[in-house]
Amino acid sequence: VPVEAIRNFSIVAHVDHGKSTLADRLLELTGAIKANSGKQVLDNLQVERERGITVKAQTASLFHSYRGKRYLLNLIDTPGHVDFSAEVHRSLAPCQGVVLLVDANDGVQAQTVANYYLAREKNLVIIPVINKVDLKNANPEKVKEQLQILLDTDEVDVIKISAKLGTGVDQVLDAVVERIPPPTVARDQPFRALIFDSWYDKHKGAISLIYVKDGSLSVGKQISSAHMKKSYEVRNIFLLRPHAENVKTIFAGQVGAVSCNMKSKEAHIGDTLHLRNQSVEPLEGFKPPKPMVFSGVYPMDQSQFVSLQAAIDKLALNDSAVNATLESSAALGRGWRIGFLGLLHMEVFIQRLEQEYGAQPIVTAPAVTYKAKILGSKNITKYQGDTVIFNNPVHFPDPQIVSEFYEPMIIATIITPDTYVREIMSLCREKRGVEKLTKTIGGDRLMLQYVMPLNEVILDFHDCLKSMSSGYASFDYEDYDYEPADIVKLNVLLNGKLVEELCTIVHRSKASETGKKLCVKLHETIPRQLFEIAIQAAVGAKVLARETLKPYKKDVTAKLYGGDVTRRKKLLAQQAEGKKKMKMIGKISLPRDTFINILKR
Numbered sequence: 001v002p003v004e005a006i007r008n009f010s011i012v013a014h015v016d017h018g019k020s021t022l023a024d025r026l027l028e029l030t031g032a033i034k035a036n037s038g039k040q041v042l043d044n045l046q047v048e049r050e051r052g053i054t055v056k057a058q059t060a061s062l063f064h065s066y067r068g069k070r071y072l073l074n075l076i077d078t079p080g081h082v083d084f085s086a087e088v089h090r091s092l093a094p095c096q097g098v099v100l101l102v103d104a105n106d107g108v109q110a111q112t113v114a115n116y117y118l119a120r121e122k123n124l125v126i127i128p129v130i131n132k133v134d135l136k137n138a139n140p141e142k143v144k145e146q147l148q149i150l151l152d153t154d155e156v157d158v159i160k161i162s163a164k165l166g167t168g169v170d171q172v173l174d175a176v177v178e179r180i181p182p183p184t185v186a187r188d189q190p191f192r193a194l195i196f197d198s199w200y201d202k203h204k205g206a207i208s209l210i211y212v213k214d215g216s217l218s219v220g221k222q223i224s225s226a227h228m229k230k231s232y233e234v235r236n237i238f239l240l241r242p243h244a245e246n247v248k249t250i251f252a253g254q255v256g257a258v259s260c261n262m263k264s265k266e267a268h269i270g271d272t273l274h275l276r277n278q279s280v281e282p283l284e285g286f287k288p289p290k291p292m293v294f295s296g297v298y299p300m301d302q303s304q305f306v307s308l309q310a311a312i313d314k315l316a317l318n319d320s321a322v323n324a325t326l327e328s329s330a331a332l333g334r335g336w337r338i339g340f341l342g343l344l345h346m347e348v349f350i351q352r353l354e355q356e357y358g359a360q361p362i363v364t365a366p367a368v369t370y371k372a373k374i375l376g377s378k379n380i381t382k383y384q385g386d387t388v389i390f391n392n393p394v395h396f397p398d399p400q401i402v403s404e405f406y407e408p409m410i411i412a413t414i415i416t417p418d419t420y421v422r423e424i425m426s427l428c429r430e431k432r433g434v435e436k437l438t439k440t441i442g443g444d445r446l447m448l449q450y451v452m453p454l455n456e457v458i459l460d461f462h463d464c465l466k467s468m469s470s471g472y473a474s475f476d477y478e479d480y481d482y483e484p485a486d487i488v489k490l491n492v493l494l495n496g497k498l499v500e501e502l503c504t505i506v507h508r509s510k511a512s513e514t515g516k517k518l519c520v521k522l523h524e525t526i527p528r529q530l531f532e533i534a535i536q537a538a539v540g541a542k543v544l545a546r547e548t549l550k551p552y553k554k555d556v557t558a559k560l561y562g563g564d565v566t567r568r569k570k571l572l573a574q575q576a577e578g579k580k581k582m583k584m585i586g587k588i589s590l591p592r593d594t595f596i597n598i599l600k601r
């Protein structure tokens with residue numbers, strides 16, 4: 001395929017606006033897959049099917065005939081959730097244009113705006129497409145108005161489709177050919193390609209998804225990378241159509257997957273591949289995504305440490321945003337502190353560990369990264385600099401030696417129908433938010449912007465927002481530096497003994513309320529045991545809340561005294577099974593998910 005006949009593009013949209021459905025239609029229309037294959041082909045991970053979201057960007061190379069000419073369209077699918085904006089960034093690297101998909105009923109939403117600005121920043125051609133025009137309440141005219149007010153799009157450029165029914169989808173394909181330019185590449189230059197994704201395959205090992213910027217690459221060639229400086233032999237090259245299709249050579253402008261004898265850890269996203277004996281200028285890589293939310297992840301028992309490590313390594317290869325460092329805890333043993341982009345990212349990662357690797361990790365409550373300025377005393381030798389950075393409550397510095405704490409802030413963008421605006425504003429204030437902007441954006445929609453502490457957002461802000469607006473409000477956020485904050489460490493004591501793994505960091509104004517909730521939640525979660533358990537929440541020496549868990553008296557086998565032996569054995573086995581999922585903290589056994597669940601509503 002000549003370069004002029006290549007189009008590299010991506011579909012970007014707010015969650016649920018129909019990206020996967022449109023991608024499937026494009027695949028069918030171009031004959032890459034059979035029509036009515038039923039499921040969404042590009043969402044191939046189990047988690048994605050269950051949660052109905054696209055987590056991992058996937059690519060498909062399609063052939064499309066337009067005015068008697070054959071075009072190669074490389075479609076790069078992107079995730080839609082706020083947590084995964086780093087993946088959207090990467091997916092856009094090989095692209096010259098995007099299809100910006102907007103639901104005809106929902107209209108422009110927070111991530112529509114975020115994606116639009118991202119595409120514009122990268123100078124990509126934007127094709128505005130209104131989807132779901134078949135819906136009874138569809139209002140494409142209102143959506144057009146929003147697109148005009150907010151994103152300055154020209155009305156004549158807007159395409160109206162129903163991805164579900166397939167109407168108008170051919171216009172999208174034609175627009176991709178007509179409006180998006182071919183990639184600017186040089187086939188006569190030495191081979192140079194960008195790794196924009198990588199994953200681990202059981203049979204083929206590490207696989208890199210590459211965008212060939214210059215030259216060409218064939219099977220059997222020796223290659224190296226700007227970052228690794230090692231030598232590898234190319235074993236397989238394949239196009240994703242979307243199922244792997246082997247080719248001997250891949251040319252500049254194309255997108256494809258390469259397997260060679262590269263180790264998982266060596267396939268760096270953002271790295272530049274080149275032929276072994278040719279030095280080239282490395283392509284611009286990616287800013288490493290910044291983890292925002294940190295949790296401790298531990299094996300149920302230490303015998304599973306090695307297998308959990310292997311599982312985390314493999315998943316981390318598939319997800320460059322995950323950042324794991326070793327840590328150990330008194331109660332939980334050796335484990336990792338893992339940084340995630342957000343709470344959903346974390347939940348998906350843990351779920352994948354469980355489903356794809358059969359792991360049963362213990363996960364501690366998530367925390368953000370705080371900073372503390374240390375007083376200038378000579379006695380403090382523990383801290384070298386004058387600022388301490390921590391994201392684990394265990395490392396909370398002694399407040400006596402801190403002159404000021406700082407917490408990370410975000411700027412939140414919320415789009416909502418005006419009926420919910422008062423409740424949403426009061427939610428934002430409750431979450432310590434400061435209003436920056438309120439603006440009408442067409443129809444009955446408003447856009448709000450608040451500066452808020454990240455800590456208030458990670459746990460349940462999104463859920464609260466969704467439930468108070470019956471699902472109609474949408475939310476996206478960006479980093480907004482650090483601000484001074486009066487934070488404290490909320491200690492949790494079980495029978496008077498501090499359990500570090502259950503402690504959390506909160507704003508002083510919320511300590512009492514959070515402490516009460518935490519105690520109630522623990523009271524609900526911890527099963528009764530043979531002795532009474534006092535559950536307390538405290539800041540320093542001051543106890544803020546207490547619950548008492550009464551002892552458990554009944555012996556499960558008592559009523560079977562002298563009875564059926566097999567039944568008795570079965571009951572004991574069940575009891576043992578129940579215990580297996582428990583973690584002993586001192587003499588007290590806690591269910592595996594206690595640590596992560598205590599802060600949730």
Ligand code: GTP
Nearest residue numbers: 015016017018019020021053054080132162163164
């Ligand atoms: P994420 O991957 O989670 O970001 O979602 P998505 O944007 O890929 O959305 P998806 O394709 O999964 O579609 C979301 C829902 O909208 C599904 O229930 C689709 O069946 C439905 N849907 C998509 N396109 C249309 C359409 O044109 N009309 C109607 N009525 N429903 C549609």
